[in-house]
Amino acid sequence: MNEQEAAIELERLAKEIARHNRLYHGEDAPEISDAEYDSLVRRNAELEADFPHLVREDSPSRQVGAAPAAHLSKVRHAVPMLSLDNAFADEEVADFVGRVRRYLNLAEEAEVALTAEPKIDGLSCSLRYEKGVLVLAATRGDGTTGEVVTDNVRTISDIPERLAGEVPDVFEIRGEVYMSKADFAALNARLLEQAEDPAKARQFANPRNAAAGSLRQKDASVTASRPLRFYAHGWGQASALPADTQLGVMKAIARWGVPIAEDLERFTDQVGMLAHYRAIEAKRADLPFDIDGVVYKVDRLDWQERLGFVSRAPRWAVAHKFPAEKAETLLESIDIQVGRTGKLTPVARLKPVSVGGVTVTNATLHNKDEIERLGVRVGDRVLIQRAGDVIPQVLENLTPGDDRPAYLFPTHCPECGSDAIREEGEVDVRCTGGLICPAQRVERLRHFVSRHALDIEGLGITHIESFFRDGLLQSPADIFKLTKEQLLARERWAEISAANLIAAIDARRRPPLDRFLYALGIRHVGEVTARDLARRYRSWEAFQAMIDSALALRQDMQPAIGEEERKFLQRRNKAVVEAVGTPNIGPEVANALLDFFEEPHNREVIDEILAAGVEVEDVVHKVRESPVTGKTIVFTGSLEALSRDEAKAQAEALGARTADSVSAKTGLVVAGPGAGSKLRKAQELGIEVLDEAGWLALVAASQ
Ligand code: IVH
Numbered sequence: 107m108n109e110q111e112a113a114i115e116l117e118r119l120a121k122e123i124a125r126h127n128r129l130y131h132g133e134d135a136p137e138i139s140d141a142e143y144d145s146l147v148r149r150n151a152e153l154e155a156d157f158p159h160l161v162r163e164d165s166p167s168r169q170v171g172a173a174p175a176a177h178l179s180k181v182r183h184a185v186p187m188l189s190l191d192n193a194f195a196d197e198e199v200a201d202f203v204g205r206v207r208r209y210l211n212l213a214e215e216a217e218v219a220l221t222a223e224p225k226i227d228g229l230s231c232s233l234r235y236e237k238g239v240l241v242l243a244a245t246r247g248d249g250t251t252g253e254v255v256t257d258n259v260r261t262i263s264d265i266p267e268r269l270a271g272e273v274p275d276v277f278e279i280r281g282e283v284y285m286s287k288a289d290f291a292a293l294n295a296r297l298l299e300q301a302e303d304p305a306k307a308r309q310f311a312n313p314r315n316a317a318a319g320s321l322r323q324k325d326a327s328v329t330a331s332r333p334l335r336f337y338a339h340g341w342g343q344a345s346a347l348p349a350d351t352q353l354g355v356m357k358a359i360a361r362w363g364v365p366i367a368e369d370l371e372r373f374t375d376q377v378g379m380l381a382h383y384r385a386i387e388a389k390r391a392d393l394p395f396d397i398d399g400v401v402y403k404v405d406r407l408d409w410q411e412r413l414g415f416v417s418r419a420p421r422w423a424v425a426h427k428f429p430a431e432k433a434e435t436l437l438e439s440i441d442i443q444v445g446r447t448g449k450l451t452p453v454a455r456l457k458p459v460s461v462g463g464v465t466v467t468n469a470t471l472h473n474k475d476e477i478e479r480l481g482v483r484v485g486d487r488v489l490i491q492r493a494g495d496v497i498p499q500v501l502e503n504l505t506p507g508d509d510r511p512a513y514l515f516p517t518h519c520p521e522c523g524s525d526a527i528r529e530e531g532e533v534d535v536r537c538t539g540g541l542i543c544p545a546q547r548v549e550r551l552r553h554f555v556s557r558h559a560l561d562i563e564g565l566g567i568t569h570i571e572s573f574f575r576d577g578l579l580q581s582p583a584d585i586f587k588l589t590k591e592q593l594l595a596r597e598r599w600a601e602i603s604a605a606n607l608i609a610a611i612d613a614r615r616r617p618p619l620d621r622f623l624y625a626l627g628i629r630h631v632g633e634v635t636a637r638d639l640a641r642r643y644r645s646w647e648a649f650q651a652m653i654d655s656a657l658a659l660r661q662d663m664q665p666a667i668g669e670e671e672r673k674f675l676q677r678r679n680k681a682v683v684e685a686v687g688t689p690n691i692g693p694e695v696a697n698a699l700l701d702f703f704e705e706p707h708n709r710e711v712i713d714e715i716l717a718a719g720v721e722v723e724d725v726v727h728k729v730r731e732s733p734v735t736g737k738t739i740v741f742t743g744s745l746e747a748l749s750r751d752e753a754k755a756q757a758e759a760l761g762a763r764t765a766d767s768v769s770a771k772t773g774l775v776v777a778g779p780g781a782g783s784k785l786r787k788a789q790e791l792g793i794e795v796l797d798e799a800g801w802l803a804l805v806a807a808s809q
Contacts, residue, residue: 112157116165119150123166147184151276155345158275167276167343178253178322184343187232187246187280189418190225190401190425196380199402202424203376206404209413209421211749219405221352222382223339223370225425227396228284229318231255232342233265233364238273240265245322248557249418258321259283261330264337269362278342279364285317286394289333293320311465313396337365339401351405372405387428399427412752417634430491433466434504435459437486440471440513444521444545446553446627448537452477452515454488454500461492469498473533474515483513521545541707547581548574550627554582558633559625560617563610564603582625583714585611615720619646622722626712630698635691642688646722653703656685660700732808735761737773740788743781745798756805768793776801 107115123146147166154161161167167184193199206218232252234242243259244252259265262283269277285293290313297308310316320332338359348358353372360366369386373379383400390397404410404422413421436457443451452471459466469490471477482488486505492498515535519526524539537543551570555562562585573579578592588611593604617625620640624633631639643649660682665674679693686696702708716722739762741753748756753776754764768775768787775788775795788795796804 107153107156109157109160112153113160116150116153116157116160116162119146119153120162120164120166122146123150124164143182147182151184151343151345154276158345161275167345178255178324180247180251181242181244181254182251183232183244183247183249184234184278186418187230187249187252187342188415188420189249190423191419192399193424193426194429199380199424199426200376202402206409206413206422209749209751210409211745211747211752217374218409219351219372219374220379220402221356221370221372221405222379222400222402223367224386224393224397225399225401225427226282226284226337226367227312227314227398228282229314229321230280231259231283231321231336233259233279233281234343235269235273235277235279237275238269238362240267253322255321257326258323258329261326262334262336264335264365266363269364271362272348273362274344274346274348276343276345278344279338279359280340280342281336281338281364281366283317283321283334283336284395285313285320285332285334287313287396288394289313290316293332335365335395337367339367347407350407352403352407352410353405355407383426390428397428399425401425414755431461432489432491432501433459433461434487434489435466437482437484437488437500439484440477440482442516442520444519444537444543444549446546446549447629448519448539448543448546449534450474450516450519450526450537454482454490456488456490459490461490461498466490466492466498469500471500474528474535475533477513477515481507481512483510485510519543519545544574551579551582551585553627554625555585556625559621560614561621562614564607565610569607581711581714583711583718586615586715586718586720616723617720618723619644619649619725622646622720623649626702626708628699628702630695635695638688638690640725645724652686653699656682656696657700657704659685732760732762733804734774734808738763738765738771739774739776740765740768740772740784741776741778742768742784743778745776745778747798747802753801760805760808 123143126143126146150166154165154167191202193202203218203220206212207214207216212218230246232244232246233240234244240256240260242254243256243265244254246252260267290310293316294309297310298304301308310319316332317334320329320334323329338356341355341359347355349355351372353370356366356370369382371382373382379402386397386400402424404413410420410422415421437454438457439455441453441455443453445451452473454469454471456467456469469488471480471482480488480500480503482500482503486503488500489502489504490498491501517526518524519537519539522537522539522543522545524537524543526535526537528535537546539546541547548567548571551574552567554560555565555570565585570579573588576596578588579585588608590604590608593599593607594601618640620633620637623631623639624636639649643652660678663674663678663681665671669677679697682696682700683691683693686699691699734757739757741750741757741764745753757764762773765772768784768791770791772788772791772793775785775793776798777785777788777795778798785795
């Protein structure tokens with residue numbers, strides 16, 4: 107791209123991004139997905155990095171923060187803030203390094219240098235410096251959009267207002283805001299002292315919550331009175347980088363005057379890395395702050411770039427967590443919760459106990475078998491464990507069996523009284539009440555609006571329960587029929603709150619296909635599966651067409667004469683999996699999908715949602731235009747510089763599809779050494795063939 111083209115493109119991007127900012131912040135009516143927005147911002151940043159003298163006055167990279175919100179205003183991150191995958195055992199760390207090698211197509215013995223540093227249990231925060239001056243600070247939020255906490259952050263003494271020395275024009279330092287254990291204890295003591303009624307004093311459960319509560323204050327003078335600290339562990343948008351390794355950039359950040367972890371080191375072998383992990387674990391209790399593991403990151407930044415990320419976590423980093431912490435307490439009672447699919451889950455109510463700094467009052471008992479295995483009864487002492495963010499678990503019953511009778515698992519749903527049964531081969535006891543069971547219906551509604559489903563802000567469980575009780579909400583479609591007048595007629599609803607909820611609902615009338623599929627709450631269809639399906643079918647219509655034909659096929663299949671049932675089921679499963687035709691979806695999920703759509707009631711609910719004006723949005727790939735956009739590519743033979751996964755990811759980023767077999771529909775074949783029948787077939791059909799070098803040149807030319 108030449109200078110003139112870059113200038114035109116930058117102008118277009120500035121206008122386009124400004125328009126989307128207005129739609130998003132001002133009108134609450136975004137037209138594009140967060141991912142698409144991010145790719146515009148990224149494109150702008152990339153161009154600005156290449157042509158720094160063309161940065162415009164009105165460039166989006168100069169505009170920070172936007173419009174108002176009630177409490178803290180929100181801002182889109184120029185580069186999303188990711189989370190991390192976890193590893194627990196040493197082998198999982200070795201697996202991680204193995205995956206990195208395979209993805210980069212490195213030899214088994216090739217050296218992969220990694221940095222290792224503690225994982226502080228705090229709250230991640232992005233600090234944007236422009237020409238070395240702090241202009242914006244934002245919390246992670248949902249990773250795409252965070253809350254603006256600039257004034258609050260200015261009160262933290264670890265965070266300089268101005269960076270020292272030579273600094274790129276734009277540099278976002280990312281790290282963790284945290285509170286030391288001692289300061290946390292002192293803060294709680296102070297809050298207790300200052301409370302008018304000590305019994306009602308507000309206390310923070312752990313240093314992490316204290317840090318979050320202190321930072322996210324409307325009034326920055328409150329933050330100023332709280333002893334918060336900061337350490338950097340990475341960066342976001344950067345107009346230039348001071349080094350080409352993770353360690354190099356971190357050291358530059360330290361030179362600029364922002365603290366980094368004391369224990370940050372670089373290793374070229376896993377033995378050293380694991381020894382570092384053990385050393386940090388050994389001094390964990392003596393450290394002045396809470397840590398919950400060690401984070402490893404691929405040191406070479408060009409490799410980080412190639413590795414990229416999946417879902418919300420980078421392929422180039424992993425958090426090696428410390429083992430779960432344990433404690434003993436009293437089991438005060440066992441409650442039964444009824445889930446969205448009718449599953450009865452026993453929950454242990456515990457005498458409050460602190461486990462590694464967190465007060466625990468509930469733990470899951472999973473299911474009936476687990477209660478029997480543990481032999482727990484109300485009144486027993488139990489050993490519990492908490493690992494990271496997962497729900498605490500009961501590990502062991504410490505009261506040996508005495509004469510007290512065993513716990514009796516209910517045979518009826520505690521919510522609707524229907525029979526609760528356990529089907530052959532299943533571990534869970536389920537309420538058979540289906541849609542007459544209020545608990546199941548409420549849970550479905552709750553799931554439908556939840557953050558990773560339709561994400562309707564302001565429609566929390568309290569509202570759902572009360573609307574449900576009063577008949578205002580019976581099924582998801584009713585959400586889209588709610589009116590402001592209905593809300594205003596209720597107690598404690600006023601003009602603004604009613605208008606806000608209606609606006610939040612309206613903003614979700616065009617859900618993306620993956621969120622919609624996930625929101626339906628189909629058994630076994632979690633976020634990842636929903637995304638796989640959406641990526642494969644792209645539109646609700648295409649997805650429906652697949653379901654209808656797969657259902658017809660499944661219904662029509664009959665066992666052949668004399669065929670054993672097992673053989674028949676295998677054959678049918680194979681056909682169903684093929685009909686659903688989506689990578690990673692096996693027989694269990696495929697059948698669950700069809701079961702869901704076979705149920706007339708589920709169809710009715712969906713029809714009703716669509717009739718209420720919901721339009722499911724097609725998947726539009728945010729792709730670079732390239733000579734292969736829209737084509738199907740087949741990779742065959744062995745590749746040398748790339749792994750198959752990386753090659754496929756490159757193809758998808760250029761808007762192409764990949765397939766395993768060559769047909770008339772194939773648009774391009776990339777053949778490495780050893781290619782055989784697929785290459786021959788491509789030649790017969792006259793399909794374009796490239797070698798790996800040719801492919802890499804095409805990718806490079808499309809950047
Ligand atoms: S790296 C793209 N390094 O842990 C990589 N994160 O569980 C993202 N965290 O959201 C972060 N210490 O808030 C990184 N040394 C460290 C960290 C760290 C704490 C937090 C961070 C992240 C979360 C993921």
